[in-house]
Amino acid sequence: MLIIKLAFRNITHAGLRSWLNVFVLSFAFVMIVMTEGLYDGMLQQVKDAVVDSEIGGGQFWQKDYDPFDPFSIENSHSKIPENLLLEIKKGNASAVLIVTAAIFPRGHVQSAVLKGIDPSQKIVKMPTYLLNDGSDTASIPGIIGSRMAKSTGLHSGDYLSARFKNINGTFDAVDIRIVEVMNTDVQSIDRDQIWIPLKSLQKIYRAPGEATVITLKKDVRYYPSGEPGWTFKNHDYLLKDLNDTVRQKKVTASFMFILLLGMALLAVFDTQVLAIFRRRKEMGTLMALGMTRKKVVLLFTFEGCLLGILALIAGAIYGIPLLAYFAGTGLNVPQVATQAGISIGAVLYPKYSIQLYIITSLILFISVVVVSFLPARRITRLKPTDALRGKMA
Amino acid sequence: MKKLTAVFIFLLSGFAFAQAPSGEEILKHIDKNLIIDRALLNTTMVIHGRAGTRSVKSKNWIEGRDKAFVEYTDPPREKGKKMLKLAGQIWNYIPEPTDRIITISGHLLRQSVMGSDLSYEDITENRKLTDLYNAKVTGSEKMNGRDCYVVYLTAKQEDITYYSRKLWVDKERWLPLKEEMYARSGKPLKMSEINDVMRIEDRWYPKKMTFRDLMQTGGEGTEYMIDSINFHVNIPASQFTKAALKK
Amino acid sequence: MIKFLLVGLLRDRHRSLFPVTVVSLGVILTTLLYSFMSGMMNDLIDSTSRFDSGHVKIMTSAYHELENQLPNDLALTSTGSLLASLKKSYPGYDWTARIKFAGLLDVPDENGETKSQSPVFGLGVDLLDKSSHEVERLNLRKALIRGRLPEKPGEVLLSDKFARKLALGLNHKVTLVSTSSGGAMAVQNFILCGTVEFGITAMDNGAMIADLSDIRFALEMPDGAGEILGFNKSKFYSSENAGKTAADFNGKFFNPQDKFSPLMLTLEDQNGMGEYIQYADSMGFIIVGIFLIAMSAVLLNAGLMSGIRRYGEVGVRLAMGEPKGHIYKTLIYESVLIGILGSFIGTSIGLLIGYYFQQVGFDISGSLRNSSIMMSNVLRARISLTSFYIGFFPGLIATTLGTALSGIQIFKRQTAQLFKELET
Structure with missing residues (x-):
């Protein structure tokens, strides 16, 4: 002392x-x-x-999906399993369908992916509600990120054409109306992609009820058990x-x-x-x-x-x-x-x-x-x- | 009664004569012109790219609609490259020193052929139009100063590259002077035109064609010229094998 | 008098060695901190420039507009003459041409027919030319996982994960299928000579690096290149120098009417790097400033302490009749000498260590995974002009100030009481 x-x-x-x-x-x-x-x-x-804005509480990937392999995307869509459909209905998950496409901003071809998402989803923070815009029925509303806007020269209100092959191998082309250019820090929801309503994409892709990725709600603690044909990717994997x-x-x-x-x-x-x-x-x-x-x-x-x-x-x-x-x-x-x-x-x-x-x-x-x-x-x-x-x- | 029948038949046939042929008949006429039992063609393709124009010459062996063998002869850079099409499949051969046979499938089908407005996908389709499409004559129009039927094709089945097409078919010579291919949504995707024709033996055949990708603006398209064509050629069966690629 | 003081300092090691050591240590720390801060700030600039932007980059304006689509049909042509004039006009830079491309990697079976295909992103860089610095720049030696670097034409490096996915062993033949500058299918064989780690999933999933001449041949770009990168020979980016070089070059070569004329961009013109550099500079300024203040406090304290330590000595000198002002002056001179000596020693040692870390770097991969191309895992210091004098601020000024403060005590002492003080 x-x-x-x-x-x-x-x-x-x-x-x-x-x-x-x-x-x-x-x-x-x-x-x-x-x-x-x-x-x-x-x-x-x-x-x-x-x-x-992207991965929520983790994601189920259709087993063939590999975001780094553009080839894989053609085959990576399946019917959403019952279990997960239930979670989606309960508001605990949201489905995304991914389709490769050729887009023609400024008249030149560029490859991109179309991502279909439910406009009323609350799972990820994206202004998807803007996709409810039905002001022009001849085109599909779409959202792009600011990087995509820069690399394509597109602005809000612009139209662009996208060409893709549906699941039968038939060419289809749609006009997309950009309703929003969103600012996001996350490149993986921005670069080379266009977000459009899930239902529209399922319809034109002729794949009703199908998806590529299912994102779980951020704080969901219950992981639906293993679905055949789908693999669960946790945060460790997605944030590596x-x-x-x-x-x-x-x-x-x-x-x-x-x-x-x-x-x-x-x-x-x-x-x-x-x-x-x-x-x-x-x-x-x-x-x-x-x-x-x-x-x-x-x-x-x-x-x-x-x-x-x-x-x-x-x-x-x-x-x-x-x-x-x-x-x-x-x-x-x-x-x-x-x-x-x-x-x-x-x-x-x-x-x-x-x-x-x-x-x-x-x-x-x-x-x-x-x-x-x-x-x-x-x-x-x-x-x-x-x-x-x-x-x- | 006999007379009456004769008159009736006469009237009927006269009626039929004035009536345009059905879409299917038109397609059959076209096939008669364009489907070749066996032939050797020398062609030139003129490609307009962003960085300039170049032309590629090739020798083409064709048998029916399923078999084709292409050997590129010029420019020197392309010389010796070969392509084999059998039914719906395509292989490319790149000569020594590379000496490789590349299967054109999946993503590669979307690649353009030699930088042209044609993709490999465009040339793999080998089924008869009449098998794939319902044809309907929708009217008559003048195209390049010639009377044409306008024929509209819609897909019979789902697994098809172009959901619908529109043909402007020369009423006399039965050649599609213009063709547009549409997406399922009805958006025009590609277009081809026959700019010049030639008469060979008993058929009319295109001499110069232009292909254009309609989604891209400002492109001049690709010109395809048939420099010579020989229908009386013996093509051994071995020509349409992968082994021939390496020869 | 300086000689007298110097001799005094040298003879009385207690009076010199310890203070000089402390000042030196402080100055070493300051110099090193500054150098490491500069090195760290340089890190992002460095990795961006090495892999992507160069310190300056030349493209055609048409290529630049569609850059992320790798439009090699819009690439620079006749780069040989351009490179030659660049080397002559701007000798302060290393100039190198690169081609970025995308395509498919086709793996043949024993008959030379396609066994499997996978998409690939590729980089054609000058690997074989002995005078090229690309191997070091891309950190290829350290990023190598299997095999060796390309030594002759026709050899290729693949990302290790990609090679494993395709079940490729070393010396396996692979074929690149890409699009030539004319838009046709371009096909070229390569022999897998080694695998590397890029350190970024997207690249590790499918990327290749081959010699520039091979890629030129494959893509039908004789003498062509998507981009020409310029690297300041000092290894460090200088905003001013790059800006000047670009302005000069564009004045001579760029023609806004001709979309195929070469356009030079500085690193700052690309990817929002300009803003970042400004930010890093001001952040660095703040951090170094605060550190300087703190280090000054340390050395000020050391100055104070050394003054107090010599309480007795000063007493004796006062008792002997030395004027207070003179004692004060000699103390200050002494501390200036200590400050200069300490700062000099400290700066020298600090610069030596800093230089070592600039040239060799500190490999932090021990605590992390393997080194890769995109993340070098080598921590580097950076010596700049400022590194040479920054240590003198705390080293000289603070030390002297400390002595000056503590020396004020001298004037407070009463001569009459001196002997009493000294007795105890």
Whole structure:
């Protein structure tokens, strides 16, 4: 108890010097938490976007469907199984039929896929209700993403022709009226595709009641049992590229943490070394008064630790409002598509978890303890008589 | 009574004569002109691409509607490439050093033939039009200064490439001077025209044709010229085998 | 006097070694942080440029308009002369032609007939020319999973997953079926010499890399190329330089009336990268700025401490009659010397380490999966002009400031009390 009291007094009486150390330590702490939070937030945000607007609580894929193999799409449609049909009716799932087509924006052929989706679905966040537009019966309403709009030169209100072969191999062609260009962060619901009403697509494709992908509701916890001819793809599978990318970024970022931590520890180390050098008389006095060497080591180590503790508190005092502010208002990030096909929204919201806070605190604290203890070890070699006279053994 | 019958028959036949032939009859007339028992053709295809025009010459062996063998002769780059069509199947052969036979199926059927407006799909169809379509004569129109029947074809069955077609058939020469192919929705997809004809023995045959993909705007289409045709040629059965591709 | 102080510093190791060490360490950290920040900010720029955009990229404007459809019929022609004049006019850049294409990979059976077919995305790059840097640029050596890189014409790399899907072993023959620049079917044989990992599912599911000359031959593009990429020889993107180069080039070669004339775009003109770079720059500025302040605090503190440590010495000197101002001045000079020495040592070491990480990089694949083409998994620092002086801010200024602050104490001390103070 005495040690704690003494240490506390020593620290607070050192004034500016202590506070500078506390500031540096807390700064490193806040920076690490903040950067980690940014990465977590980024991951979460992109995940949320993908989950909300594309994959929901996971997807059933028709067994032949492979989004990376355009050939597979021709054969990857089947009758929606009874079980899943029931879930769709209950509002727990939504079906998507995918058909390859040749489209002719600007008169040039371009390949694309037509995706049929129920306009009244509530499973994924897409403005599908706009597909209820029946203002022109000669054409089918369609929604495209902003990237698709850019690569085709199409705008809302434009018409385009799409040619495809129905399941009998007969050519069919339809006019599609673009009713909306949606802004989305998720490229996989945007690039090279046009969303049209499911019923219309099933009709022109001559495949009533069929689908390629069935998306489950986001928070659905009941996974309908294995359907023959359909395979269930969970989040781990569907979000693999995303997780990999962020993991790599995190490893890169940890390099910066090492430097930040290095700076903080340098501050503590410097303080400790000089303190031990300068306060020999004090040590001698303490020992002369009956304090064991171990206790003196403990006192000096504890002073260092106290810096760490104060830093954590200080970090919390100015860090929490700061981080909360960023978490609330977000950081403006320009949109850029990375190679992984993941793009980040215009505003990035960091996410801080308790876990992150605890782990960072522990790492910082343990490092401070070690760095405080290392110079303090020298005290054990100290002779009280020498120390009293200000001599180091 | 006999007289009356004769008059009746006369009237009937006269009536029938004034009446246009049925769609099916027109198609049969066309087949008589176009379906070849056996022939060797030398052709030139002129292809207009985005980056320029080029022409490809080839030798074509044809037997009935099921068998065809094409050997490209010019430009040098294409020389030695061959194509075999048997019933609904197509193989391409690329000569040494590649020396490969590529099966044209699935996605590849959509590829264009030598960059033209024709896809492999367009040339695989080998069934008789009369088997696939119900034909109806809908009127008469002038096409390139010649009187034509307008014949409208609609699919009899589901598994068919073009759901409907419209033909402008020369009333005298029984050649479809123009043809449009439509999607199920009725949208025009492709068009072909016979620009020039020739008389060979007892039949009329196209000398120059143009194909155009109607979904693409601004394309000039592909011209197809028959430079020579020989109906009296002996084609060994081995010509229409995969082994012949590698010869 | 400087000599006197220097000798003093050198003789009294307690007075010199420790402060210089601390300042050096601080400066090393600062220099490294700055270099790594620059390296990290450069990462996205780097991977985008290596694989896709170059630092500058030349295409025909017709190709550019439909770029994502890989319209090779609209590609650049006679690239040989264009490359030659580029090399002459812009020697600061490495110039290389590439062709991107899509098609089918056809696997033959023993009779040379089709056994299976699968769609493929391909890249024709200059692999065989010894002077080409494409192998390094695309990280091919590290991304190699099986086999080796192409060494002669007719060899191809496939993504490993794709090769396994097609049950292809090394030295297996495969045939590319694609569309020639004239629109005809283009067919070319290749021998599978190795497999790579791209690191992105879409590519790993079906991609190939072959030598440019093979692809030119296959797609009937003699001397043609979809794009010509330019890479600054410093390896790093310079916005200013790229902008200047592009403006100069377009002034000379680009004709807005002719859609087949070559158009040069900078990295920033492509994929919204411009905005990103601006953002990264300002973020980097903020982070480095905050770090500088913090590091200054550390070294200021160190300066303070060293001042306090010499309380006794200053007392003796005062007692001997040395003027307070003189003592203060010598202390400041001393700390300037320490600051310069520490900053110099620190910057040198920091630059050395930074340079190592710039050239060699730090392989983080140990903690991740294998290195791939798109994700290099090598963390790199970047040394710029700023790296050379940034450490001096905390190293010199903060150290001196710390001493200056602590030295104020000197003036507060009473000569009369000095001996009493020194007794204890």
